[in-house]
Amino acid sequence: MSISFIPRPLRRALLCLSAFWFLSMPASAKVKVVATLPDLASLARAVGGDLVTVDQLTQANQDPHHVNASPSMVVRLSQADLFVMNGLDLEVGWVPALLQASRSQKVRPGGPGYVDASIKVPVIEAPSGPIDRSMGDVHPFGNPHYTLDAGRCKWAAWNIANGLIRVDAANAEQYITNLKNLYARIDAALARAREAMKPYRGSSVIIYHARPNYLLDRLGLRVAATIEPLPGIPPSAAQIGRIISSQKSKGIRAVLIEPWNDRRVAEQVAAGLGEGTSVVVPKQAVGSDPAAVDAIALFEQNVALIVSALKGSEGAAH
């Protein structure tokens, strides 16, 4: 068939476009994984190994509650073989819109490439009665920040491995082997954490927001008080004063806060509790620190920070 009826400039443009399209196609047949969070991306890398390419939609210094769905995310999602999300409503403000716009049946709920990593994770703080927004920004399915606990990352990794096997059954054995190796590394990290936390088990800390609670649960620490009066609602000066007066003589050594919340509040509480209480800013996600290269390293960094604060050593405030 002749294409001479097409004007020469248009022919050249179409040729260039075709070449660009061809060159931009992936060179390998690796499974394309897109994860919402850096922590989940790191687990996908561990389970998928060389058989996958992993892309993450958010960065370590982003608050995953508040992300704007961008056109770039839509394109990346439309090309994914496997989509991994945290679940438990953490990404409820932006992931549904992305999935709707993704134009891919594969990664939408019910598709083989859809992975909610929270499935079967032992959840804490799930409301047992009716909830509404007068109770603050309550997560109706429970605390969604389970990836800060390396132990619970096993479930997420298991769910990811399950998803990979669905979309790439031919390499199931390799994924299972990788998952076993990851479990072994996690078990070793948990054993080290147990050892490090032995002297401090049962100690109490104050938190700003209920984000580190899975980590604290794992380490055997108790939450003496939460600075936010309700989830997502900043405290008033009177509320801060009440926390200080009620916790003053309880030997609290650490006040934990997220980097995006007002650190001055945590410092005020720590100062009010007296000498020996320090502010701890746990690393929030893989990549938030050069050493936090994966979910296990992130966990171990946070354990070290907390141990340091409980010890009362200098430099605990990070």
Added chain:
Amino acid sequence: MRIIIFSALSVLLCANPLPVLALTDQDARELVEEVRSLRRAVEDQNRRIEELEAKVAAGEPSGTEAPTPESLGDAGPAASTPSTPSAGSVVGARQAAQPQIGVVFDGTYTAGKNVADEAQLRAIELNVGAPIDPYFDLFGKLVFSADNSAASPPEAAVENAYITAHLPLNLEARFGLEWIPFGDVGTLDIDEHPQVDQPHAIAQFLGGEGLKAIGGHVEWLAPFAANPTLSLTIGAYNRATGDANTTASDKDGDGAPDAPDMFLDEGAFNVRDRERGPLWFGRAASYYEWDAGHHAIRVGGSYLSDENDASGATRTSVAGLDAKYRWRPDATGRGITFAGEYLHHRRQESPTTLFLANGGNDLSNGGGYVYGQYDFDKRWGLGYRYDNTNTAFSAASEIAAHSVYGEYRPTEFSRLRAQYRHDDRNFDATANGLRTDDDADVFLLQFTHFIGWHPAHKF
């Protein structure tokens, strides 16, 4: 356990020695092997008990034993089911099976010079959305207006009702009643508007909130370009209505038209019942982000064209360019947004109408706005907007407006806004009979609240 098994074997042997005496060598070997096997099982169980006891002693969460890698083969289809939270799962499953429903409540108070002092409940919007099946989604919005004035009694209207279809080749189709996706601000819901009011250019060319139409569009998202992206959209609509000002009002009774009802032409496409060919729409847009997404920009161009009457001899068109840049350095909510749009309107006129009155020229005018907003954190923001629009009747007639505004967001479900706008009106009195000195100073307050579900905000 070990003791129990040994005791049981001992009792067995002591109580009934004859069968043992009758054992062959083969039977004896099998029995010894069985005992060894049982012993191994007991040792495994003891080891497991010790591990669990160690975990309990170490303060590990109880009941948190992860599934084994070997169990992956058993997972089967169950694991591919949609998200079902493991706690509160009854609530989760029930919610997942029902349509998402939410309500937006938006009210304003307006006061100032050359504007009526009034409180308005602009809208109570009921949003409903859900996937119909794997191929289609439904979204509907019912708006209850509660202005409650004699001129505008309370009413309910369907503002949006459309189906979204997910098609192959990176195509998405939407059909029903929708905002024509022209530009930026004109496509946003009332609660997403960056300021309390719409820029004059949008009100003039697209309608007070945007241009609503029955029809549909298809959008193609280039699969080869993730950053920058490229999207192309074409649409056709058979009825378009905007709620722009088609007549001047004088609510304060000073003889001058109220802001912003200053243009006496009928706008670009407003209130047109179609008895002719379709209104055509096209748009191209690109999005680019850099520095790990901390900086992002979107640029786009849109075009609308419509026949003026059933003869199809003359047309009205609006072309627009829009751009939006956003900087978000971290998760504190701090950041900067710059955005702007320019729209150009052209109306071919037949010699029998305004063509002659306009000196034999087609009517055309243009207008646009730019704004910048700084967000101090997730709660506080401050911004400035400038907009400028010409009338179609005379290039010498224009309105320029300066606005400053601040907003406070106590949570992501509530927002309070205050805005001051100065309208600098320069009208060619000979062209439309309006006074030339009727500048307006307008104070606006807005409160917006959401409950339940709300569609995700756009970039």
